[in-house]
Amino acid sequence: MKKTKTVLSIILISVVLLACLGFLGYFGVKTLRRSHLRVSAREAFAAGDWKKAEKLLTEYVGKDPDSEEDFVRLAQVYRHFGNTEEEMHCWYKASTLNPLKPEYWDNYTGCAMNARDFTHLYTTLNRKTFLSAELAPKDKMLYLVSAVMTGRLKEAEKYYEEMHEADPEAFQQDDLGRYAEFLVKRGKSNGTERSAFIEQGTCSDDPFVRLESILFYLGALQSSGRDADFVDEQMETMLKEAAHLNRFAGTPYLANYYFSRARFSSVIETAEPYLADIASIPLSVTFADSCVYEAQPEKLKQLADRYHTLGSRHRILASYFDALYLFSQNPEKKEELAGAMQKVGGVVHTDLANLINLQIALNNDILEKICTTFETIMKNALFPSVQERARVAVHQYLWNTVNENPALTDDPRVAKLVQLLASSGDKDPFLMRITVSDLYRRNLLTRQIIQENLDAFPDDPYLLQTAAEFELFNDDPEKCLEYVERFYALENEERSVTFDLLHMLALELSGQIDEAAQEYAALVDKAQTNQGFLYRYFDFCSRYERRAELSKMADRLDASTVPELKALAPFFRAEELFLQDKTEEALSLLETAKTEQADFALYAADKFSSCGRVDQALSRFLALVGRHPEQRLILANIAELQMVAGKKAEALSYAKQAWETDQDDGIGQFIYAQMLAANGRYQDAERVLRIPNRAVELPEAVKVLWTDIMLHCVREDLANGQFRRALDLANHYLILFPEDSAFLELKAEAEQKLKKGSES
Numbered sequence: 001m002k003k004t005k006t007v008l009s010i011i012l013i014s015v016v017l018l019a020c021l022g023f024l025g026y027f028g029v030k031t032l033r034r035s036h037l038r039v040s041a042r043e044a045f046a047a048g049d050w051k052k053a054e055k056l057l058t059e060y061v062g063k064d065p066d067s068e069e070d071f072v073r074l075a076q077v078y079r080h081f082g083n084t085e086e087e088m089h090c091w092y093k094a095s096t097l098n099p100l101k102p103e104y105w106d107n108y109t110g111c112a113m114n115a116r117d118f119t120h121l122y123t124t125l126n127r128k129t130f131l132s133a134e135l136a137p138k139d140k141m142l143y144l145v146s147a148v149m150t151g152r153l154k155e156a157e158k159y160y161e162e163m164h165e166a167d168p169e170a171f172q173q174d175d176l177g178r179y180a181e182f183l184v185k186r187g188k189s190n191g192t193e194r195s196a197f198i199e200q201g202t203c204s205d206d207p208f209v210r211l212e213s214i215l216f217y218l219g220a221l222q223s224s225g226r227d228a229d230f231v232d233e234q235m236e237t238m239l240k241e242a243a244h245l246n247r248f249a250g251t252p253y254l255a256n257y258y259f260s261r262a263r264f265s266s267v268i269e270t271a272e273p274y275l276a277d278i279a280s281i282p283l284s285v286t287f288a289d290s291c292v293y294e295a296q297p298e299k300l301k302q303l304a305d306r307y308h309t310l311g312s313r314h315r316i317l318a319s320y321f322d323a324l325y326l327f328s329q330n331p332e333k334k335e336e337l338a339g340a341m342q343k344v345g346g347v348v349h350t351d352l353a354n355l356i357n358l359q360i361a362l363n364n365d366i367l368e369k370i371c372t373t374f375e376t377i378m379k380n381a382l383f384p385s386v387q388e389r390a391r392v393a394v395h396q397y398l399w400n401t402v403n404e405n406p407a408l409t410d411d412p413r414v415a416k417l418v419q420l421l422a423s424s425g426d427k428d429p430f431l432m433r434i435t436v437s438d439l440y441r442r443n444l445l446t447r448q449i450i451q452e453n454l455d456a457f458p459d460d461p462y463l464l465q466t467a468a469e470f471e472l473f474n475d476d477p478e479k480c481l482e483y484v485e486r487f488y489a490l491e492n493e494e495r496s497v498t499f500d501l502l503h504m505l506a507l508e509l510s511g512q513i514d515e516a517a518q519e520y521a522a523l524v525d526k527a528q529t530n531q532g533f534l535y536r537y538f539d540f541c542s543r544y545e546r547r548a549e550l551s552k553m554a555d556r557l558d559a560s561t562v563p564e565l566k567a568l569a570p571f572f573r574a575e576e577l578f579l580q581d582k583t584e585e586a587l588s589l590l591e592t593a594k595t596e597q598a599d600f601a602l603y604a605a606d607k608f609s610s611c612g613r614v615d616q617a618l619s620r621f622l623a624l625v626g627r628h629p630e631q632r633l634i635l636a637n638i639a640e641l642q643m644v645a646g647k648k649a650e651a652l653s654y655a656k657q658a659w660e661t662d663q664d665d666g667i668g669q670f671i672y673a674q675m676l677a678a679n680g681r682y683q684d685a686e687r688v689l690r691i692p693n694r695a696v697e698l699p700e701a702v703k704v705l706w707t708d709i710m711l712h713c714v715r716e717d718l719a720n721g722q723f724r725r726a727l728d729l730a731n732h733y734l735i736l737f738p739e740d741s742a743f744l745e746l747k748a749e750a751e752q753k754l755k756k757g758s759e760s
Contacts (some may be wrong), residue, residue, distance in 0.1 A: 036072070041060045041493060077092060119146075120148050141176045141179075179204075179212065239253050240254060251270060264294040270301065272287065318344065323344065352386070394421060398417060430461075472502060504523065520536075534553075538568075632658050635656075669690055674690060677708060723753045724750075
């Protein structure tokens with residue numbers, strides 16, 4: 001037993017020793033690697049191999065964040081590149097590691113100034129003052145500057161007054177002090193004083209003051225209203241000086257100036273060497289867009305490859321650059337383009353980003369997205385070339401889509417796209433037709449709009465047809481005839497049934513009945529197999545009592561070998577008999593007449609109904625449920641016939657169905673209210689009838705029904721103690737019929753009972 005314990009102890013000790021050796025080996029190798037990295041980084045720095053030194057030092061301080069010396073080295077590397085922002089962060093880190101070296105702090109504040117990072121500078125200095133630390137004279141000036149530049153003017157004014165009271169001469173010792181005082185007092189100085197100081201500042205020996213003065217000068221220059229060529233020349237000269245004076249802050253201003261002037265080659269020339277040393281996100285986007293505009297995709301590809309190796313924010317941009325590259329090479333690569341922009345995630349909002357998103361929406365037929373993106377481009381794009389490319393793409397999309405699906409001309413989103421195209425000067429018959437169709441559909445078409453389009457497209461058949469229809473339905477048949485005649489005069493256009501029908505209707509409405517009858521007969525000859533058109537002709541002959549035409553058509557239909565047409569002959573003969581007052585003979589013909597054509601079937605049902613043949617009428621109306629387009633009319637007739645037959649419940653059911661097809665329709669309201677009243681439901685009937693609470697003209701039938709309903713409602717309310725409601729209903733009725741004695745008495749009764757109720 002003792003021997004066993006000894007063996008186990010030896011094994012346990014061996015395991016522990018091996019584990020310790022493993023840990024020591026791991027940490028030894030890790031320490032050795034870090035030591036080798038530090039040596040390599042410092043060697044690269046000493047040799048002036050700045051790119052290598054940047055890479056190795058960045059990696060090393062990531063592993064050893066307490067290495068003060070290496071943060072200083074890395075700061076000097078960034079200074080060599082002119083990457084002021086990264087240099088500033090390195091000096092800040094070094095100053096926290098060793099606060100006893102004031103040069104670290106001085107370098108930090110100098111970088112914050114040159115980087116124009118006033119927010120960071122203000123936050124740091126404000127924290128110092130909060131901790132009751134006494135700021136150095138220069139830091140006090142920087143505190144004032146950063147407070148003003150971050151919008152804290154009142155705070156700056158207070159601090160300035162305290163400083164000025166303690167030492168009035170403090171602001172006259174150097175250019176930075178004078179500039180700080182200028183910023184604080186700028187709002188209270190006049191234009192001449194401001195201009196004089198800024199002009200003096202552009203010649204300052206202090207690089208910070210000089211750069212800020214240049215930027216002030218350029219801002220004033222843009223709003224000066226001076227000659228555009230002079231402004232451009234001055235801006236370029238001063239921005240070049242700013243870029244030379246401060247590479248980090250000045251170069252992006254110069255590149256953006258070139259970009260705003262569409263000088264894309266100058267953007268590339270300015271930004272490319274800068275981006276080789278400094279990974280600026282805003283400038284890289286400007287550079288990438290310029291590469292597309294300037295057709296230099298190879299530079300774009302290089303930038304994308306580089307940014308894929310950097311941090312997460314840069315990798316998002318790399319996806320945008322990939323999308324730009326794909327777009328410039330082959331925008332029809334749907335999946336790749338959409339995939340790249342999906343990774344961007346809406347972070348970039350440039351004109352080209354909008355153009356790419358438009359292309360993706362077009363590729364995938366996303367109409368809503370096409371509308372919103374195209375509108376954004378047409379309203380906000382900086383360069384006409386972007387709008388032109390978008391316009392061409394959307395125009396082609398509409399052409400293809402609408403030709404494949406003509407019903408889309410009624411889609412308001414399509415109409416919106418057309419409006420945007422038209423506002424950009426894109427006008428052609430195709431777009432005009434969509435616009436006119438949309439306005440016509442929304443009842444917004446006017447004679448002025450028609451005339452304006454006819455001036456541009458005088459021979460367009462669609463426009464002439466629309467103009468003819470518009471005038472016909474707006475009671476100007478003579479004008480309608482004029483437009484139809486203009487169509488007939490067109491070369492290479494065949495006469496169509498649509499125009500012939502418009503011409504015939506215009507003749508009829510202008511009182512030229514014989515001429516209209518001749519044209520109708522000719523139209524029937526062209527389309528006699530069309531039962532709907534035959535009914536139009538039948539209705540025309542009936543309205544104008546043209547018995548000869550009815551008889552002639554009946555003979556033709558009787559001789560037809562098409563059963564559906566032959567079945568229509570009895571309707572023509574019956575109407576001829578009705579016009580001769582031979583009602584019984586006509587009804588006898590209609591009793592055996594059968595057709596699937598809904599209009600002729602409705603005619604027969606109406607005839608039986610008007611002649612008091614309730615059963616025959618009801619059976620025919622019931623057969624039309626679900627078949628005739630005017631379902632509300634069919635259901636309303638059934639309700640009335642059921643009531644005549646003494647079937648109140650059935651009448652109410654059909655009346656409700658008629659009302660539910662369109663609750664705002666007056667006929668449906670009247671029929672349903674009538675049936676509710678017949679079933680004793682007066683309160684419901686009053687709510688359904690919806691008589692306005694103002695003076696209006698009511699048809700006699702509606703007035704009679706409403707009077708009956710209101711009398712019952714008011715009396716019911718009085719009997720049930722609903723005096724306020726009874727008074728309201730009586731007052732409502734009296735608005736329309738103020739002299740009605742019955743309702744005046746009911747009103748007085750309601751008022752008296754309300755008064756008694758309040759007294760008790």
